[in-house]
Amino acid sequence: MTTPAPHADPWPAPTTTGPLDATVTLPGSKSLTNRALVLAALADGPSVVRRALRSRDTLLMARALGALGASVDTSGDDWRVVPLDGGVPGERATVDCGLAGTVMRFVPPAAGLVRGRVDFDGDEHMRKRPVGEILAALRALGMAVDDSDGALPFTVHGTGSVPGGTVVIDASASSQFVSALLLAGARFEAGVDVRHDGKPIPSLPHIEMTIAMLRDRGVAVDDSDANRWAVTPGPIAAYHEAIEPDLSNAAPFLALAAVSGGTVTVRDWPASTTQAGDALRDLLARMGCVVARTTEGLRVTGPSGGWRGLQGLDADLHDVGELAPAVAALCALAQTPSHLTGIAHIRGHETDRLAALATELGALGADVDEHPDGLTLRPATLTGGVFHTYADHRMAHAGVIVGAAVPGVLVENVATTSKTFPDFAGFWSGLF
Ligand SMILES: O=C(O)C1=C[C@@H](OP(=O)(O)O)[C@@H](O)[C@H](O)C1
Numbered sequence: 001m002t003t004p005a006p007h008a009d010p011w012p013a014p015t016t017t018g019p020l021d022a023t024v025t026l027p028g029s030k031s032l033t034n035r036a037l038v039l040a041a042l043a044d045g046p047s048v049v050r051r052a053l054r055s056r057d058t059l060l061m062a063r064a065l066g067a068l069g070a071s072v073d074t075s076g077d078d079w080r081v082v083p084l085d086g087g088v089p090g091e092r093a094t095v096d097c098g099l100a101g102t103v104m105r106f107v108p109p110a111a112g113l114v115r116g117r118v119d120f121d122g123d124e125h126m127r128k129r130p131v132g133e134i135l136a137a138l139r140a141l142g143m144a145v146d147d148s149d150g151a152l153p154f155t156v157h158g159t160g161s162v163p164g165g166t167v168v169i170d171a172s173a174s175s176q177f178v179s180a181l182l183l184a185g186a187r188f189e190a191g192v193d194v195r196h197d198g199k200p201i202p203s204l205p206h207i208e209m210t211i212a213m214l215r216d217r218g219v220a221v222d223d224s225d226a227n228r229w230a231v232t233p234g235p236i237a238a239y240h241e242a243i244e245p246d247l248s249n250a251a252p253f254l255a256l257a258a259v260s261g262g263t264v265t266v267r268d269w270p271a272s273t274t275q276a277g278d279a280l281r282d283l284l285a286r287m288g289c290v291v292a293r294t295t296e297g298l299r300v301t302g303p304s305g306g307w308r309g310l311q312g313l314d315a316d317l318h319d320v321g322e323l324a325p326a327v328a329a330l331c332a333l334a335q336t337p338s339h340l341t342g343i344a345h346i347r348g349h350e351t352d353r354l355a356a357l358a359t360e361l362g363a364l365g366a367d368v369d370e371h372p373d374g375l376t377l378r379p380a381t382l383t384g385g386v387f388h389t390y391a392d393h394r395m396a397h398a399g400v401i402v403g404a405a406v407p408g409v410l411v412e413n414v415a416t417t418s419k420t421f422p423d424f425a426g427f428w429s430g431l432f
Pocket residue numbers: 030031032101102173174175176179202203206321322345
């Protein structure tokens with residue numbers, strides 16, 4: 001078939017004409033890359049982040065840490081980081097968070113560890129994403145932070161050291177609140193002892209990822225009690241880390257096997273991982289796919305007939321909310337009803353994802369109900385039309401998944417996928 005130009009807007013998503021057989025090598029994990037960069041900037045010597053993801057979120061992180069005084073060489077595939085050395089260059093820096101939760105939440109604690117003023121801002125929608133709990137926690141831990149209403153824009157006045165200690169937060173809006181405090185906590189004078197008080201924390205695998213990466217660097221973390229994490233003060237060892245492929249960004253590619261009834265292999269799927277995207281193995285199997293590990297990676301084969309043979313899904317996605325847009329798109333195509341629950345927090349992601357999914361899937365004919373904490377989808381006949389992305393990379397993934405099954409889906413601003421994936425549209429259309 002003739003593939004559409006990747007830069008067209010809205011972008012005519014390619015549609016499969018039969019079972020598709022592909023093996024893909026995916027770019028690195030955003031969550032692993034941005035943690036590795038923060039930890040390298042706070043480490044006791046230079047580090048290398050191997051096979052770093054080169055995308056908007058990770059380049060924003062590299063620039064933010066550079067603004068604080070670290071040196072991040074992003075010229076090759078392996079990024080070399082020389083840590084912060086005490087002062088913000090020029091005594092005043094600006095950090096653009098873009099739409100990256102990891103930049104807005106992980107960088108402010110590090111800003112307290114350098115001397116100088118750091119002003120944070122980001123995309124228009126970023127001013128609506130939750131961050132007030134962290135700013136209040138940083139103040140409680142001895143940092144000077146100015147904000148008008150617990151949101152971007154805000155300013156950190158770094159003094160070069162942070163007293164640290166015990167802090168109680170409500171992390172029910174985002175696991176990144178906890179990760180942010182743990183990542184820098186070893187460098188606080190008294191370390192940090194974070195206690196969560198509130199509704200259950202979402203995306204717990206991401207906190208496990210933070211803890212595992214701290215331990216790799218010699219930092220002691222006590223997570224023996226639920227809802228409490230204590231980081232002992234001390235150095236963060238320099239570390240050379242090879243970044244795994246982004247398993248959450250594998251979702252649309254594995255979904256292509258499900259939709260087409262073909263086979264897609266994602267190379268280098270780790271044997272064990274802290275990435276939330278690993279849950280795709282179970283979710284896709286429950287929808288009727290055959291999932292197997294091979295010597296090459298993870299192989300998924302869709303049901304015979306592709307999306308016409310897909311089963312709906314009853315799933316609590318609280319731990320893996322970032323998979324919800326791709327999973328919801330598959331559920332909209334499935335032949336039995338689906339109930340996706342536990343994901344109220346994804347209303348605070350790049351857009352209100354529950355509202356956006358209900359609106360955009362509904363506009364293509366999906367039978368979808370939006371609930372406070374999830375979605376119900378029932379079998380329906382979908383048609384083409386414009387699928388709006390609300391500047392959300394994972395909404396674009398949902399749009400192209402539906403487009404792979406239904407002719408005439410036009411994905412608006414598919415370029416927003418650059419948040420976590422370089423040239424997604426070019427890569428995607430190359431598979432058809
Ligand atoms: O720490 C991280 O790298 C992330 C944590 C999760 O955030 P929430 O806890 O806000 O869902 C996840 O959805 C996001 O994509 C990345």
